[in-house]
Amino acid sequence: MKLHFTRTNGPVDETIDHLMGIAEGIRRPEYVREMILAALKAGQEDDERADLKLMNTTLKEMRFTAKVFGPYRNVRKVTVFGSARTAPDEPVYGMARAFGKKLAESGYMVITGGGNGIMQAANEGAGPEHSFGVNIRLPFEQHPNPVLIGNPRLITYKYFFNRKVAFLKEADAVALFPGGFGTLDEAMETLTLVQTGKCDPLPLVLVDEPGGTYWTKWIRFFEDELLAHGYITESDFSIFERVDSVDAAVGWINRFYSRYHSLRYVNGKLVIRLTSVLDTNHIGKLKEVFADILMPGGTMAPSGPLPAEQEEPELAHLPRLVIDFNRKDFGRLRNLIDAINRF
Secondary structure, X not given: OOOOOOOOOOHHHHHHHHHHHHHOOOOOHHHHHHHHHHHHHHHHHOOOHHHHHHHHHHHHHHHHHXXXXXXXXXXXXXXXXXXXXXOOOOHHHHHHHHHHHHHHHOOOXXXXXXXXXXXHHHHHHXXXXXXXXXXXXXXXXXXXXXXXXXXXXXXXXXXXXXXXXXXXXXXXXXXXXXXXXXXXXXXXXXXXXXXXXXOOOOOEEEEOOXXXXXXXXXXXXXXXXXXXXXOOOHHHHHHOEEEOOHHHHHHHHHHHOOOEEEEEXXXXXXXXXXXXXXXXXXXXXXXXXXXXXXXXXXXXEEEOOOHHHXXXXXHOOOOXXXXXXXXXXXXXXXXHHHHHHHX
């Protein structure tokens, strides 16, 4: 029997509905139904054990990720990347520990890869009660650090791609300390997702120790090679900020959320939620300065919650700025958010 995601499967659809009824408590049956159908279709179409094993493990890992993070969705979190090989006596280790401590004091929770080095330092600073660990199974090096052993917010993944989803899907900010291939991979992944709009704008902070050159050399390469050859644009540099102190790193994150709250798209329009109302004159200035990222004939206008946002009643009190954003330059969108925060 050929299965379809439309309701044309007769007894199979009836059986799935019956199964969900027996299971009870299915909150989004339309999505659960399609997940069951996807599994059935995969079983019909693919007899490769490796393919089915990958799909199975991925679904189970992502389900557990949602279960662990779910109770903390209303708490802002900062993902901290950095080398597992940084020793406790290195200055940058102390910075990462102080950074985690200051984040926790500011009301944030900290997400790390759960390993040693920079990850352990950030977890030490934040403390176990403010820490998540998204670990990865490796034949060497990556064992849970002492702060996270026994912690219910520790997740160990088989696949890197599932782990990367958790790092960024749950983050309200990202801080990158010096590290090896893994850290640079995570840096480029974050930059790419923010630059292309596949991840909402967030503070991306590159943390060097005072006098350090790790990130300055990286940025110079961007300028001398990528920008010079037209592979990126000037506005892409707005996506990240290099700092060399803990106070500057936390301050950059706090400023991002000083008025900006969150965003979503509704019927093709960008809806920016704010923590306080923008003056009409300020909106007029923003429309003028950022006309380059508006759709032809588009505008910016204040608003209350749109009908499509009714499923988020906890955000109904927030004022909105509705924008006909062209979705082409997310560096400029970051500039717009910074300008909103400055008013």
